[in-house]
Amino acid sequence: MTLVRVEGVSRQYPGIHGGAPTQALSPVDLTIAENDFITLLGPSGCGKSTLLRIVAGLDRPSTGRVLVGGRPVTEPGPDRGVVFQAYTLFPWLSVAQNIAFGLREKGVPQRQQAEIVAEYVAKVGLRGFENHYPKMLSGGMQQRTAIARALANDPKILLLDEPFGALDTQTRALMQELLLSIWEAERKTVLFVTHDIDEAVFLANRVIVMSARPGRIIEDRPIALPHPRH
Ligand code: ADP
Ligand code: ADP
Numbered sequence: 001m002t003l004v005r006v007e008g009v010s011r012q013y014p015g016i017h018g019g020a021p022t023q024a025l026s027p028v029d030l031t032i033a034e035n036d037f038i039t040l041l042g043p044s045g046c047g048k049s050t051l052l053r054i055v056a057g058l059d060r061p062s063t064g065r066v067l068v069g070g071r072p073v074t075e076p077g078p079d080r081g082v083v084f085q086a087y088t089l090f091p092w093l094s095v096a097q098n099i100a101f102g103l104r105e106k107g108v109p110q111r112q113q114a115e116i117v118a119e120y121v122a123k124v125g126l127r128g129f130e131n132h133y134p135k136m137l138s139g140g141m142q143q144r145t146a147i148a149r150a151l152a153n154d155p156k157i158l159l160l161d162e163p164f165g166a167l168d169t170q171t172r173a174l175m176q177e178l179l180l181s182i183w184e185a186e187r188k189t190v191l192f193v194t195h196d197i198d199e200a201v202f203l204a205n206r207v208i209v210m211s212a213r214p215g216r217i218i219e220d221r222p223i224a225l226p227h228p229r230h
Contacts (some may be wrong), residue, residue, distance in 0.1 A: 003156055003189050004032035004055065008064035011050050023214035024050045027064060030208070030217065032157070037183055037190045039200035040208050047215020048193040049161055055191065056082045056159050069156060078102060081150030085162045088146045089134040095145050096121065096130040102153040120148035123182065140171040144178070151182070157189040165194070176203060 011025040025047040032038060040048045053059040055066050057076040066073040068080065076082070089098050096117050103113045121127055124144040134142055143163055150158055160179075164172040180203065183190055194200050200207050201223060209219035 001034045002031050003034045003036075003069060004030075004191075005067040006030040006032075006051070006055065006064070007067070009051070009054055009061040009066060010063045011047070011054065011059070012062045025054075025061075026214040026216045028215075028217055030220075032189060032191065034156075034189055035187055036206055037180075037204050038192065038206045038208055039204035040191060040193045040210060041197060041200040042195065042210030042215075043212060044195055045215075046210040046212040048195075048210055050215065051210075052159050052161050052191065052193050055157075056080055058082070078106065078153040079156045081153060081155035081158045083143070083146045083150050083158070083160045083163045085165045086139075086142075089142055089149075091134050094131050094133055095126060095137070098134070098145055099148045099152050101149060106153070116152050120152050123151070124148045124178065138171070139167050140175060143167065143175060147179070147182070151186070151188075155188075157191060159191050161193045162195070163192075164199075172199075179203070 006028055008027045008029060009025065010023070010027045013022040013024055015021045028051060040051065042048055050059065054061050055068075055073065057073045057080065090101065093101065099117045099120055100113045103116060108116070117130070121130055124147055126141065126144050126148065129137065129141065134145070137145065146163070164175045167175060176199065182188065192203060204223055206220070206222050208217055210216065211218045
């Protein structure tokens with residue numbers, strides 16, 4: 001089943017001080033099936049974040065459109081959980097309050113909020129840290145919180161933009177395993193941006209490679225070899 005359709009999406013940023021505009025993305029077509037774990041791989045500046053932000057509804061394409069579950073994307077929505085590399089948690093909210101943020105906005109009753117928060121706190125290994133504030137947490141724990149917050153709304157797709165890019169090697173490996181176990185247990189669809197080829201191949205069942213000037217897809221292949229994690 002197709003979950004996401006990217007149809008002829010391009011993005012041009014206006015030039016600064018009257019300079020030439022930047023073609024960040026030339027028209028991209030892409031379909032994402034339910035349960036796909038796609039890594040979007042490519043050098044810095046090739047348009048990976050631009051494409052992810054457009055799918056997230058955080059940016060508008062210059063041409064084309066994105067459909068999620070058959071519905072055109074015009075803004076962020078609970079069907080898409082987003083995790084960035086850093087600075088994504090509300091510093092004035094505790095771990096539990098951060099995770100509950102979207103549920104509260106939706107008006108989910110308090111008791112149900114608490115149940116969902118407890119469920120995801122456990123899933124990401126943050127028991128005992130519910131009342132901690134982001135600045136008291138390591139980078140890995142902050143990203144665990146961000147992943148829990150993204151999952152708490154039960155999105156159809158998880159959009160991650162270099163989520164482990166700022167972590168040390170060991171923490172990063174732990175977080176990769178955590179994400180894979182969540183993906184396998186919850187049957188989520190994942191779009192994961194990285195410039196690290198090892199990470200891209202390790203995580204994904206489908207790797208999409210982009211190239212710069214202007215940003216476009218140059219490869220799209222399933223990882224068919226015996227998977228490193230099996
Ligand atoms: P990547 O995520 O692959 O590093 P980006 O999507 O961030 O690439 O950027 C693609 C291109 O668009 C780059 O040339 C970048 O400098 C440019 N760009 C990104 N965001 C903006 C912006 N807000 N204004 C102008 N240019 C931008
Ligand atoms: P408010 O900001 O409305 O006072 P709280 O700070 O009590 O709310 O909690 C915000 C959300 O986080 C609520 O949904 C609550 O159920 C959940 N929550 C708060 N603390 C914990 C905790 N220690 N364990 C699990 N869930 C918690």
